[in-house]
Amino acid sequence: MNLTRIMKLFSLSSFLVTLFLSSTNAFFQPTMKFPATLGNKHNTSPTSLHAASTYRCFDLHISVDDMLSGVLDSSNSKLRSEVVRALGSSSSVVVGEVSVVRYSFDSRRKVRQERGGPVWNVVADVEVEGKVREKRGRVEKRQNAPKKVPPPPLPTLSVPPSSLKSVIIIGSGPAGLFAALYLSRLPHIKATLLERGQPVESRGRDIGGLIHSGTMNPESNFAFGEGGAGTWSDGKLTTRIGRNSGGVRNVLERLVGYGADESILKDGAPHLGTDNLSSVNLMQYGPVWSRRVVTGKGPTDEANGSGGGRGGVPVASYRLATDEADDGGGGKRGCYSFCMCPGGQIVPASTSEGEVVVNGMSFSRRDSRFANSAVVVNLEPGDEVLKEWNDKYGVLGGIRFQEEVRGGRGEGEI
Known part of the structure; x- marks a missing residue:
């Protein structure tokens, strides 16, 4: 497909977009390598584990002090001991490469009481040789996959235009943009993206007029226009639907591929910021009629939300x-x-x-x-x-x- 439009993006306040990205589960993982032994002082190095299986370990608890002292460094014994504790395996098991998937700060009252203070909750993938007892939600076996798979090349149209299936996408918010991005890679689809608001360039001028002179454009404002409401928002990329799932991971990887900082791949509360808007190639066609329509209407009939506060709160992500x-x-x-x-x-x-x-x-x-x-x-x-x-x-x-x-x-x- 001809992808001609360069436009600025969004924060993904809604991860409904994962519905369009479930076709691939391969993802990039920043890795840490260290030799670890469970009762065997002659442990092999990570690169020599020829018959290793990969397990995902959840709820690895790291104290605040250990995190500040470099817990994500490959030689840190605290992370190694947490992996050993989670696996609970025999002395014949050898741990190889460890990849941090996600980390988040947990200061709930129950956690503070049980752990003596707030902790960092880490999710990691671990290569293991030997038998490990799986525990659902704690230690789960994963299919081994390449660490990084480049995005597939854009397809070239080799079918007659008359045989293309037409899809109309209404709304260029996160869901609409990712629907367009996904459909653009299918050679048999002709997609049209419709947006009631203005392009990002002119939308920025309209928002400036709203802030500085109170001039309201009902079709181009903080809610309506290319990129959706999230283009001028806090830039948070949080979700409550499968935070460690392949679909969510794919969304974050796409953002990194278009210029976002790689830290969003691991951070439990990833944040871009309104000023860090990435670019993406998007389709542009003339109007067509279709029986297949994808809607991402955004806050057409609902308020974005009300905000208010005062100073004195530390700069941190939290929810009360x-x-x-x-x-x-x-x-x-x-x-x-x-x-x-x-x-x-x-x-x-x-x-x-x-x-x-x-x-x-x-x-x-x-x-x-x-x-x-x-x-x-x-x-x-x-x-x-x-x-x-x-x-x-x-x-x-x-x-x-x-x-x-x-x-x-x-x-x-x-």
């Missing part, structure tokens, strides 16, 4: 959650922080005149004096505050309620 009794005291519902942006700023995210919606973002350095976050609580259909709207609009009552809240907070120009 609690259960609070409802007004009647008869039950509890969750309340949690959403989209914490340390060292960031609050930006206007309205998409039309007469409404007030805000969002949070931060640049890659996160060096602002402030942090911001939304605080979210769920509403149930039976809640009194929604009764009037549900009675009047039925299943659309929640959306109409949001529209009223947004409109009731704004008047006139931004």
